[in-house]
Each structure stands twice: as C-alpha cells, then as structure tokens.
Amino acid sequence: MKYQQELKDSIRKALPDLDVVIAWSGGFDPLHATPHFIRREEDIDKLEIGPFSVHNLATYLPGLRGKKVGIVVKGCDSRSVIELLQENLINRDDVTIFGFPCTGVVDQSKIRKALGHTGKVDFCQITSQTVVVGAGGEEHKLRLSKVLADKCFTCQYPNALISDHFVGEKINPSAQSEAGYDDLEAFENMPLAERFAFWQKEMDRCIRCYACRNACPMCVCRDHCLAESRDPHWLSQEDNVRDKWMFQLIHAYHLAGRCTECGECQRACPMDIPLLLLKKKMNKEIKELFQYEAGVDPEATPPLLSFKMEEENIKEREW
Amino acid sequence: MAKVQFIKAADVKPWLAELAKEHRVFAPSYDGEALLFRPFDPAREIVLDRAATMPPKKTVFPQSEQLVDFTYSKDPEDLSRIKIDARETLPSGSTVVFGSRPCDVRGFTMFDRVYLTEKTTDIYYKARRDNTLFITLACASIENTCFCNWVDSDPCDSTGSDVLAIPVSGGYLLETVTDRGGKLLSSKLLVDGESKKEEAEKFCEEVAGALGAARDLSQAPEKLLAVFDNMEFWDEVSAKCLSCGACTYLCPSCYCFNITDETIGMKGKRLRSWDNCMSAQFTMEASGHNPRPTKAHRLKNRVGHKFSYYPAIHGGVTSCCGCGRCIKSCPAGIDIREIVLKAIDFKPAAVEE
Numbered sequence: 001m002k003y004q005q006e007l008k009d010s011i012r013k014a015l016p017d018l019d020v021v022i023a024w025s026g027g028f029d030p031l032h033a034t035p036h037f038i039r040r041e042e043d044i045d046k047l048e049i050g051p052f053s054v055h056n057l058a059t060y061l062p063g064l065r066g067k068k069v070g071i072v073v074k075g076c077d078s079r080s081v082i083e084l085l086q087e088n089l090i091n092r093d094d095v096t097i098f099g100f101p102c103t104g105v106v107d108q109s110k111i112r113k114a115l116g117h118t119g120k121v122d123f124c125q126i127t128s129q130t131v132v133v134g135a136g137g138e139e140h141k142l143r144l145s146k147v148l149a150d151k152c153f154t155c156q157y158p159n160a161l162i163s164d165h166f167v168g169e170k171i172n173p174s175a176q177s178e179a180g181y182d183d184l185e186a187f188e189n190m191p192l193a194e195r196f197a198f199w200q201k202e203m204d205r206c207i208r209c210y211a212c213r214n215a216c217p218m219c220v221c222r223d224h225c226l227a228e229s230r231d232p233h234w235l236s237q238e239d240n241v242r243d244k245w246m247f248q249l250i251h252a253y254h255l256a257g258r259c260t261e262c263g264e265c266q267r268a269c270p271m272d273i274p275l276l277l278l279k280k281k282m283n284k285e286i287k288e289l290f291q292y293e294a295g296v297d298p299e300a301t302p303p304l305l306s307f308k309m310e311e312e313n314i315k316e317r318e319w
Numbered sequence: 320m321a322k323v324q325f326i327k328a329a330d331v332k333p334w335l336a337e338l339a340k341e342h343r344v345f346a347p348s349y350d351g352e353a354l355l356f357r358p359f360d361p362a363r364e365i366v367l368d369r370a371a372t373m374p375p376k377k378t379v380f381p382q383s384e385q386l387v388d389f390t391y392s393k394d395p396e397d398l399s400r401i402k403i404d405a406r407e408t409l410p411s412g413s414t415v416v417f418g419s420r421p422c423d424v425r426g427f428t429m430f431d432r433v434y435l436t437e438k439t440t441d442i443y444y445k446a447r448r449d450n451t452l453f454i455t456l457a458c459a460s461i462e463n464t465c466f467c468n469w470v471d472s473d474p475c476d477s478t479g480s481d482v483l484a485i486p487v488s489g490g491y492l493l494e495t496v497t498d499r500g501g502k503l504l505s506s507k508l509l510v511d512g513e514s515k516k517e518e519a520e521k522f523c524e525e526v527a528g529a530l531g532a533a534r535d536l537s538q539a540p541e542k543l544l545a546v547f548d549n550m551e552f553w554d555e556v557s558a559k560c561l562s563c564g565a566c567t568y569l570c571p572s573c574y575c576f577n578i579t580d581e582t583i584g585m586k587g588k589r590l591r592s593w594d595n596c597m598s599a600q601f602t603m604e605a606s607g608h609n610p611r612p613t614k615a616h617r618l619k620n621r622v623g624h625k626f627s628y629y630p631a632i633h634g635g636v637t638s639c640c641g642c643g644r645c646i647k648s649c650p651a652g653i654d655i656r657e658i659v660l661k662a663i664d665f666k667p668a669a670v671e672e
Contacts, residue, residue, distance in 0.1 A: 020558075027652040028464060028652060029463035033652070034559065034652030034653075034654075037559065059561065109352050113352065117369040119460045119462060201351075204350075205350050205353055205355060207382060207564075207569075208564070209563050209567070209595070210563050210564060211563040211564070214563035214650075215561055215651075222599075236581045237383055237577060237579050238590060238592070239382040239592070268561070268565070268650030270372065270373075270565045270568075270569060270648040270650075271351070272351050272352035
C-alpha cells in the first residue's frame, strides 16, 4: 500500500502520547490480515494496510474507554467512529484517528469461492487490478474487482470522514451510483413465501456463536445481551430457526439508523449467513423516512435518538 | 490383520445410500457457502477435497438437545401440593458419519475422558457416542491453519474412528479400525484392497511430510501456568479478541454446555445447549461476581484449559486436535498457536536489584 510508510511515520510521532494504536498486520496466511495493537515503537514495523484490512477496528473503541487510543480507519470504518461519538459511547478527546485513502477491501468469501480449494497458500501479490495467489506450486490469478467486498462498489466515502492525521491524497469515490440497495430491492421483489423460505434456510445453520454481534461496532450492550438473558426471557437456547432469527431481527431493529453498513456482522459469521441484508432493509427505510444516513455527520442527531411530535414522513394521524 | 478394502470414488454415493437404509448418514456438503455435515441426500454433491467449515460435533453433541420433559400437576384436594412428572428423553437410532477428518473425530476422544468416566457417565452423550460410527477420510489437503502434528496426531490418524478411508488412485482404501466399523464394510460395492496398501502408505507419508516440522509443545502445560497471573500478557494476546463463541463452537474438542428450562404453563423441557468460555455469562455467579470479568481472563481459560489444565488431569493429552478452525474462522484472526508459543517463550522481565 502506497501510504504505508507515511502512516507508520505519523503513528510513530503520535505514539508517545497514546496507550495504544489499533491498525492491521499480516495474518495467519498471505490472504489474511489481523487487527494489530501497537503499544511499543517496535510494533509499528509490522503494520500493513491494504485490501486485506477488512476488520472495522472501531469495534474495539468502546471497550477501551478511558485510554488514549489511536485508530487507523478506512472511510467506512470512520462512519462507525462518528456514530459512536454521536451516541457518546466514546470520548473524542481520547481518540486519535488516522485516515488513509481506501481503494477497497476484499471479501474473503468471494476469494474462497473464486479460488476453490487450494490447500496451503504460499504467497499473494496484489496490484491495483489483480490478485495473484500461489498455492500448491500453482499460480491463481483473480481480478481484484471480482473479489472486492460488495460495499466497496457503492462506497461514497473512501476517505475517512473524520481524522486527526490523514496520510496520502484524498480520492474521489469510485462508485458510479447509489446502487447500494439494488440487492435488497431484488430481494424485496421476491414473493413473501420465497423470502420466508430464504431466511429459514439461511438461519438454520446459525450456531449462535454471536460473532455477528460481537464484531458489530454498534452492538454495545456487550456482556448484557438479551441473547443469553433469562430475565427478560426473550429467547430460548433451542437450536431452532425461530430463536436464531428472532435474535437477528432484534439486532437489526436496534441498529436502525445507527448501522453504517460496514458489513462486519456478515464478514464475522463463520457460517456465511447474509446478515447485512437485514440491516440494509432497516437503513433503507430510515433513509426514506428521515433522509438520514448513519455516521456521516458528527453534529447530526440520529433519528431514533430524537423525538418529534409531528414526523414529516410518518403521517400517523392519517392512518 | 485389519481387513482392507477398496471402494471406487463413483461408488461412494451408492454405498452411502445402502448405509442410509440402516443408519442416519451424514456427509459433507455445502449449505450456502458453509461446508457442513448434512444428512445424506443422493441429490447433493458430497465434497471431500477440503475440511468442512464445521466438524461433525453435532452428530454426537447436538447444539441443543432436550434432556428431560416435565409436567407439573396440582393435587385437586390441596392446591399447594404440586407434583412433577419428569421423564428422560434419550436419543435413539444409529448414525454413520462419512468424510470426517482425523482431527475432527479425534476431538471426541477429548469428550470421552470427561463424559464417560468411571465415576460418572453422561447417558445422553453415551447414547449417541455408542451409536455413531465414523468413516474418517485421511487428510489429503494441508492448509496454513493445520497443526495436528503439533498435538500428537497426523493426517492418517485413526484414533476415535471406526473406519479409515485413505485416498488412492480411483477411490479409497478402507481400513477397519474397530469391530463395529468392520461391520460397515460388508457391501458388495467393496472389493479387496490389498493391492492398494502400498500406495496408501505412501500417501500417508507424503501428506505427513507436507505438514512441515511440528513445534514442541511439551513445555506448554507448565509455561501456561507460569503466566497465569500475568494479566499484562493476557491483555496483550487477547486485545483483538471479540469474545464471541466462533472458536469454541467450531472446535471438535470443546464440550461445555449450559442447562436451561423452558416452561409453558404446566409443561416444560430441560435443555442442554452449547456454551462457551468466551462468554461473560459463562462464569457469572448468582451474586453478580464474575471471576472471569474480561476477555483476557476468558481467552486465558480457553488456551490454558486446552494446553495445560486438561493435560494435567488427563495423562498429558492436549485437548486440541490441531484442526485450525479456531484460527481460520476467528473474525479477528486470533492464532492459538501463536499464544501457546508466546507463553512457552515468555521470559519474565529481569528484576532490578
């Protein structure tokens, strides 16, 4: 990544005043990165940014309240930071934000699908157009555009919307249109019975590990989640679609107008359940009703955090 | 000498169809993008060239199972007297799991030391364990996350299996491991496999070599205890942990559960469902005190249990089979190998005089 050295220098300067800086480093194989917590000068060398920097590191911020934390953010991640600030879940003075121009991150499921099974991965070379994966003595060449995350194709915010240090030149969004809800609209056009069957099938393989919940930067009840609560008793621990789906619906409702569509819920799911679809549905409704997009303006008040006697687009007196 | 047979790759499905007449048969096939052990269905493609997303843990240890159903009844003469009629709901029938990996199946031997002891027997576990047969497929494909050879196993390990299938030209060599496994090999689709034995041996040698050198974990039990009270160590290694249960639920050797009652009116059922030590609720006490209040405490338990506390009470056996699913499916990319090695290499800072 072009601005990696610049970013390292910027972190090096700021580190003496911070407890930790959260970034990414190489992961368990050449196709994965992992969140990297920089505490000491020597930790900086391991930092790597690029198309494998998939994790939304804002998830860690509420858990580090009270500490001086630096965080490296993609454009989409910065929206979660803004939303956390809007909700007073983190303190602006305690957070130092490092931004960089993001040209997109991969979707690991798409890579897995495109590559098929390769066994041990030996190396990976990424250019602006291609991903070359070396495995089992063979080279597999993929077009980067085939394996980028869906959210990157409709991304309007490739640069951090809030930052204290921005490395590199800001870039223009590459998204041609606001086609972000095309997949949702296609889904909504399906007959009810088909939509119902779709979710029954998808939710059936949920193992209730709650990686979706814990990876979500806006899921902030943490250790006090209704998923495990006996009182109130919203859910049983049975292995059935009803309870698993109920949890996802409760999660989605609580994210309406708060979700920044970072897609961490779906990325974290070991069962590859398309959870983002539920969140997008809520956001689409919020957009239509309140003309509001979460995590874009730190000064704005999220619609479900406010109350109006008369809503402009909800004519309940006419119902 | 164990009976050795051969099955053509194309005959696998017909063979499973035969077995399915008598047993519930599970085989790996895709559900969405997840490769899972699903009930055998001739219409589904069986995928054997890679390890499944989930081990076949559910076949013996369901995600949630009913232990007891109960009914309350009031004495009509004295309504303050309530009777409870409770009945065990034991599982029945037999199951064959085809295409599991040696690491997947070896995981159940970690369960056995806990659920089937001289002192106590878990009747629910036993009912399924005794009636579930594993036709294990030796591992042809090593991934970056594989480390079964670090934990005393190898890609052709038959521990815990009933039949071991080894890929050879044209199909699979089938080795009888247990007597009950031998009984599965009576199909007319199978032929004598003696001539393929050499090829199978060569396969096992090669694939073991592909794993690379194993790291020596013999010091892990002691070294993990040495850093037990070093919370700075655990805070650092757990910093990126999200405290979810993906690692635990995908683990072939994690066996912890929760018990809850679900009652509607006068009727109810008692459930046992998977639980995980990454959850804050896992150790939450009724008083409100939690002895493992942070994710650092919880991850310490997961690593410590597998590589130190379990071996301490079970003859030195590590409660990890090296399948690497916890690494591969961790949303934060935590690598358990890295933590264990870090503990082994940890040197306390020299105390200044």
